[in-house]
Amino acid sequence: MSRLEDFRDRVGSSGPVCVRGGGTRWLVGGPPSAGSREVRAPSGVVSFDPAEMTVVVGAGTPLTELTDALSEHDQEVALGAAPGATVGGVLAVGWSSLRRARIGSVRDALLQADCVGANGALFTAGGPTVKNVSGYDLCRLLVGSLGTLALIGQVILRTWPSPERTLWMQGPSTPEAARDACYRPSSLLWDGRLVSVCLEGYGADVAGEAAFLAANLGFSEMATAPTLPPHRSRWTGLLPEGGLLEVGSGVVHGPVAVDARKPEPGVAGLAARVRSGFDPEGRLNPGRDPYRIAA
Amino acid sequence: MEGGASARHLYSRDGSIITAGRVGVVCLPDSTDQVAACVRIALDHGRAFVPRGAGTGLTGGAVPCDDPVVISTTRMDRILEVDVDRRIAWVEPGVVNLDLTRHLEGTGLHFAPDPSSQQACTIGGNVANNSGGPHCLLYGVTSVHVAAVEVVLPDGEVVVLGEEEGEAAGYDLRGAFVGGEGTLGIATRIAVRLTPDPPEIRTMLLDFSTIEEAAATVSAVIAAGIVPAALELMDQQVVRAVEPFANAGYPLDAAAVLIVEIDGLAAGVEREIEVVARVAHETGARTVRVAADDGERDRIWKGRKAAFGAIATIKPSYYLHDTVIPRTRLAEVVSGVNEIADRHGLIVMNVFHAGDGNLHPILVFDDREPGVMDSVFAAGEEIVRLSLEVGGVLSGEHGIGLEKRRFMPLLFSPASMEAQRVLRDAFDPDGVANPHKVLPSGSSCGDIKELPEVPEGVWV
Known part of the structure; x- marks a missing residue:
């Protein structure tokens, strides 16, 4: 029996079931109802074809295991998360990496998903x-x-060449001025100052x-990427105290945690x-x- | 609204070879409210509706089945707002793709999807088909560039899917809608993302003694870790057809040429040009030319974009397939495609988005030759099957429409098609939006082997 068929059988076709990844974002969107049976998706990199720039991977694979396999060939994937997260968990939550301007959003990385539907069929x-x-x-x-x-068991993801160099710079500026001084920077963060x-x-x-940012906008190199405050919310045009856009x-x-906006009734x-x-x-x-x- | 015989005839077809369409009435709304009204009128009269942009689609997606209300968006052609600071433009669906790009000249921004039909096709059509084009290799297909879309749903309700910036919370209904081929509703306003113009653009022309070497070079460039902005292949017959028009200096004795475009910051562009040149020499390139100026670059691209028109100099008709294969399998599949055409006694011309493995083998023929259509359809089906055998898919950018719905079961299991049906039913529970398209249906409308209709009043 293949790992996917085994996953399908564990999901079954009746009773509440929830899928657990690394648990790093377990409460996002609300915890699963009490009494839900917990399942885990298959783990492991199934195949990686660097010349095709695609990778087949079990959804239960720790993200670090995937990124290690890709980095051997100087490639990467548009999934970013805390240590311990799984590929399937990052896809299920859907939060894009800080570097989305370079490597794209999570939604653009998923080429194929082998799933188990609510009726228990793959x-x-x-x-x-x-x-x-198609x-x-x-x-x-x-x-x-x-x-x-549906519960994702295995996926095919698109990979990209890793950059030769990554450098974070920081300085007193407006986001627009910094953006216009660079060509498609991978990330721009603004704390109001x-x-x-x-x-x-x-x-x-x-x-x-x-060098241009240093000379013209007073930027200097950062030793590491900025640390993000813990709660995400939608930008409304007003930066909250201690917030980072x-x-x-x-x-x-x-x-501070912020409640989600309600969708329009039609949506x-x-x-x-x-x-x-x-x-x-x-x-x-x-x-x-x-x-x-x-x- | 138009219901005359000539309008009904005109709107019965699109860019595909399917001739069996039948129009009930044609509506030409010029606002969201009018589109919603057209949809409600169709519902009140128990008719389906078929959205239509410029009608350049190649798979019959805009061909009307069973006398529906055709809703053309061509009068909704206003660019509503360009926000250079936030790199967003709101447009109506009837805006022609190239018109938006021209409108943006001088802002340092552009709309990245650039299908070969961009002089005629509309952005609403691009959204419906999730269109591509040469530069989607690096920049992504239309879905990547659509932030939000206002949609008249099949029950007449108006919703906005997506967000101007980033991703909307909840399900990506915007992502699901894009590429829905008009079966999930009608886009009435579209927020597109604008892409900064690259500071450096260099266009290379490589030529080869065999098409297999050209295909192998494509695989080798990607394997070297380079994703060019565009990577296009044209075979000898295409080159010979377009050169008199484009004057690009394509070598007429080459079996194939590759157009490679590298863009970005200067140092990286220089590095990647060197790598592409080295790889190409290793895989058999005869010459490697880098366009010296914008004029030379424009001529190289002019030939590529004119390829489909130039085919008429060979034979009066063509049938174009659009499959995608793994980019590491290009050489063998191109050989296979040529072998299939030979076996059926057909000419095949290859001009395609090689960098992402998106084949466009064009079977050219004269439909007055007895029995030729049977050969064309048989060869076409073999090309589709060959693409699937090597791990490919049915379509890269033209969609399924009517043309390829019968092939869907070759790619998808019944459960996988059922999942797609569930999505469609959620948007359109009553099956009134562009019925019979995408998923196999019992209807014979648009059956590709159906004999062309003879218009009334024509003597045969």
Whole structure:
């Protein structure tokens, strides 16, 4: 029996079931209802083809195991999370890496997902190639769905070449001025006073942009990436006390938890039809709600 | 609204070879409210509706089945807002792709998706098909560039999916809608992300004695860890057809040429050009040319973008397939495609997005030759099957429409198609939005082997 079939059998076709990854974001979107049976997705890198820039990996694989395998070939994937997180967990929550401006959002990284549906049957969303419009884009729908539509067992992800050099710079500036001084920086963070910018690429290009920022905007090198406050919320145009804005991503990291905005009624209705269509009996990760994620 | 015979005939077809469409009435709304009204009128009369942009689609996605209300968005062609600071533009669905890019000239920003039909196709159509183009190799397909979209759902309700910045909380209904081929509703306003123009752009032209060497070079460039902005292949027949028009200096004796575009900051561009040149020489390139100036670069691209038009100089008709294969399998699959065409006595021309493995083998023919259509369809199906055998997919950017729905079971299990059906039903429980498209249906409408209809009043 394949690992996927084994996962399918453990999910079964009846009773509430929740999937557990590394547990690093376990309470995001609400805890699973009491009494839900806990399952884990298969773990391990199945195959990695550096020349194709795609990797097949079990959803239960620790993210560090995947990134180690990719870095042997100077490649990386657009999934970022705390140590201990799993590939499937990062996909289920859907939060993009701070470096999304370079490596893309999590939603753009998932090419194919082999899933178990609420009826206990295996199905495949998407396909193995880097470009694909064969049918509906279920992969993007699955990312950020907290396992409420299907449980992901194994995925194919798109990889990218790692940058030769990564350098964080910080200085007193407006986000716009810093952004316009660089070509597509990987990340821009703003705390209301200081801008932190992540420069990535070939060494000479990074050095050139760093020198420009230092000379013209008073930036200096940072030893490490900035530390983010613990709670994410949606940018409303006003930076909260102690907050850090991810410029252009609509996400603010702040010291205080913020409730999610309610979706418009039409969107909420559509979302409810999507959820009940995929899971008519509400057995997949009951209690969790992607609309309770603040950003 | 138009219901005359000529309008109904005109709107019965799109860019595909499918001729069996039948229009009930054509509506040309110019606002979201009017689109919603058109949808409700269709519902009141028990008719389906079919959204339509410029009608350049190649798989029959805009071909109407069973006398529906055709809702054309071509009058909704306003660029509503360009926010240079936040790098967002709100556009109506009928805005022509290239018109937005032209409108943005001087801002230092552009809209990245650049399908070959960009002079005619609309952004609403790009959203419906999740369109690509040469530069989506590095910059991503349309979905990556659509932040939010206002949609008239199939029940007439208006919703906004997505967010101007970043990702909306909850399900990515925006992501699900993009590429829905008009079966999930009609986009009425679209917030597109704008991409900064690269500071350096260099375009290379490589030529080869065999098409297999060109294909192997593509795989080798990607394997060297380089993702060019664009990486396109044209075979000898394409080159010979476009050169008299483009005057790009393509070598006419080459079996194939590659166009490689590298962009970004100066040092990286220089480095990657060196690597591509070295790799190409190792894999058999005869010459490696780097365009000296913008004029030379424009001519190189002019030939590529004109390829489909130039085919008419060879034969009057063509049938184009759009499959994707693993980029490491290009050489063998291109050989296989050529062998399939040979066996059916057809000419095949190859011009495609090689960097992401997106094949566009074009079967060219004269449809007045007896029996030729049977050969064309048989060869086409073999090409699809070959692509799937090596781990490929049915479509990279043209979609499924009517043309490829019968192939869906070759790629997807019944459970996998059922999952797609669930999504569609959530958006359109009554099956009124562009029915019979994408998923296999019992309808014979648009059956690709159906004989062309003879318009009324024509003597045969």
